[in-house]
Amino acid sequence: xxxxxxxxxxxxxxxxxxxxxxxxTLLRGLWNSVLIAVGAYGLGLGIGVxxxxxxxxxxxxxxxxxxxxxxxxxxxxxxxxxxxLYFAVTDAVNQMIMAFGGGRIEINGVVAGIxxxxxxxxxxxxxxxxxxxxxxxxxxxxxxRAMGMxxxxxxxxxxxxxxxxxxxPGLANLWLTVTKDTALLAVVGFAELTQATxxxxxxxxxxxxxxxxxxxxxxxLSIASxxxxxxxxxxARRGQRRTGD
Amino acid sequence: MLKAVLIPRRLVMIFIAxxxxxxxxxxxxxxxxxxxxxxxxIATGVWNTxxxxxxxxxxxxxxxxxxxxxxxxxxxxxxxxxxLFCGLIRGTPLLLQLFLLYYGxxxxxxxxPGIRESLFWPILRDAWYFAVFGLSLSVAGYEGEVMRGxxxxxxxxxxxxxxxxxxxxxxxxxxxxxxQALHRVLPTLGGETVxxxxxxxxxxxxxxxxxxxxxxxxxxxxxxxxxPLLMLALVYLSITGCIxxxxxxxxxxxxxxxx
Numbered sequence: 001x002x003x004x005x006x007x008x009x010x011x012x013x014x015x016x017x018x019x020x021x022x023x024x025t026l027l028r029g030l031w032n033s034v035l036i037a038v039g040a041y042g043l044g045l046g047i048g049v050x051x052x053x054x055x056x057x058x059x060x061x062x063x064x065x066x067x068x069x070x071x072x073x074x075x076x077x078x079x080x081x082x083x084x085l086y087f088a089v090t091d092a093v094n095q096m097i098m099a100f101g102g103g104r105i106e107i108n109g110v111v112a113g114i115x116x117x118x119x120x121x122x123x124x125x126x127x128x129x130x131x132x133x134x135x136x137x138x139x140x141x142x143x144x145r146a147m148g149m150x151x152x153x154x155x156x157x158x159x160x161x162x163x164x165x166x167x168x169p170g171l172a173n174l175w176l177t178v179t180k181d182t183a184l185l186a187v188v189g190f191a192e193l194t195q196a197t198x199x200x201x202x203x204x205x206x207x208x209x210x211x212x213x214x215x216x217x218x219x220x221l222s223i224a225s226x227x228x229x230x231x232x233x234x235x236a237r238r239g240q241r242r243t244g245d
Numbered sequence: 246m247l248k249a250v251l252i253p254r255r256l257v258m259i260f261i262a263x264x265x266x267x268x269x270x271x272x273x274x275x276x277x278x279x280x281x282x283x284x285x286x287i288a289t290g291v292w293n294t295x296x297x298x299x300x301x302x303x304x305x306x307x308x309x310x311x312x313x314x315x316x317x318x319x320x321x322x323x324x325x326x327x328x329l330f331c332g333l334i335r336g337t338p339l340l341l342q343l344f345l346l347y348y349g350x351x352x353x354x355x356x357x358p359g360i361r362e363s364l365f366w367p368i369l370r371d372a373w374y375f376a377v378f379g380l381s382l383s384v385a386g387y388e389g390e391v392m393r394g395x396x397x398x399x400x401x402x403x404x405x406x407x408x409x410x411x412x413x414x415x416x417x418x419x420x421x422x423x424x425q426a427l428h429r430v431l432p433t434l435g436g437e438t439v440x441x442x443x444x445x446x447x448x449x450x451x452x453x454x455x456x457x458x459x460x461x462x463x464x465x466x467x468x469x470x471x472x473p474l475l476m477l478a479l480v481y482l483s484i485t486g487c488i489x490x491x492x493x494x495x496x497x498x499x500x501x502x503x504x
Binding site for chain 2 (some may be wrong): 060061064065068072074075076077078079080083084087088176180181182183184186187194197198201205207208210211212214215218219222223
């Protein structure tokens with residue numbers, strides 16, 4: 001009967017904000033998750049824009065190398081990529097520091113998480129943005145070229161704003177993926193939400209309560225971001241004719 | 246096909262890739278691959294990963310079809326719960342779902358009186374069944390959403406024509422609606438199967454011995470960091486290749502009218 005008590009109201013006290021409650025630990029975990037997700041998403045978008053332009057307008061070498069990058073990253077499980085990149089990145093940084101005569105350092109978990117997930121996200125963003133750029137009516141880009149617009153200005157004023165409405169649904173999916181992928185950093189022991197939950201659950205033995213609570217936190221995050229992205233899509237589509245008008 | 250590969254630039258790339266592979270092989274430590282104990286473990290791991298993938302895709306799709314249908318054409322009391330289910334599954338990380346099932350729900354079972362003596366106890370204790378259950382629910386959630394779109398995408402005229410011919414509703418579903426929906430969804434399904442394969446290593450976190458768990462075991466035993474991970478990447482790449490080839494073959498079997 002003892003474990004039936006796990007469901008009871010008594011374990012809800014464990015979610016209290018102040019210790020001995022674990023609420024603050026969970027929220028700190030959530031904050032770390034959001035931080036990494038935002039950083040990785042931003043890094044991924046940067047890689048994505050560069051990658052999409054490289055795939056569309058780059059030299060044959062660039063195109064082939066980018067194809068290898070996107071194919072490999074999308075074919076291997078994120079969990080394994082995280083492990084490989086995490087060890088490789090920490091190793092490489094340490095080797096470099098030691099070469100300059102420094103001692104071994106512990107890489108900051110947030111930075112490593114952002115770097116690793118950013119590289120993974122970059123592969124997916126590249127594909128999403130490439131598709132979106134292709135969806136921009138060719139006449140718009142040709143017209144801008146005919147007016148003698150330089151490439152940088154063309155990208156900033158014509159291609160990127162116009163492709164946004166096509167890219168946002170895919171980018172929204174990627175954002176939801178990256179928020180959930182932060183949970184994978186639990187395997188390298190980083191204190192994001194899932195890892196914090198695991199700690200709290202195994203300390204207090206109230207497994208069900210804590211995992212359910214973390215689930216609610218993730219859900220709130222994803223519902224809020226779905227709402228924000230639908231607002232963003234409406235904004236990006238302003239001035240476009242709606243179908244059926 | 247071969248012509249596209251035999252460009253000098255690509256030949257250089259292949260050469261570099263082969264060189265890297267040889268370097269990995271010469272300078273890496275691969276002696277553990279020859280130990281019979283690990284060979285057996287690797288075989289078990291690959292088998293578990295592949296069977297987990299096939300079983301959960303089948304079970305998940307079996308649940309996804311009614312879920313998609315309920316959302317596309319069902320009455321509100323079926324559509325809303327289906328939507329809620331898909332939202333719940335898609336809104337939380339799979340790792341957390343597995344933890345919730347195995348540690349959370351699993352920790353509630355022993356409290357039920359008499360359950361230890363019952364027939365189901367070996368199943369309720371085994372992580373494998375939790376993994377199958379959790380991954381199938383995940384497939385059902387994601388694919389339910391995909392099937393919703395597919396059911397809605399079947400041209401209305403097809404269904405009206407069938408109705409006009411006096412086809413009973415069940416026959417209409419099995420002969421017209423479902424086959425056309427599945428046909429539409431086939432390209433998406435290939436990608437989704439790869440995504441599902443990439444989700445399988447998570448079951449190692451709830452103590453199932455898949456290929457990822459095996460590589461972790463090797464790494465812990467031998468203190469080799471990279472080589473087992475490279476083997477893992479190679480295994481997953483080959484499975485991806487098989488999935489892509491399978492769906493390419495499936496798609497080609499169904500004739501499509503191209504304009």
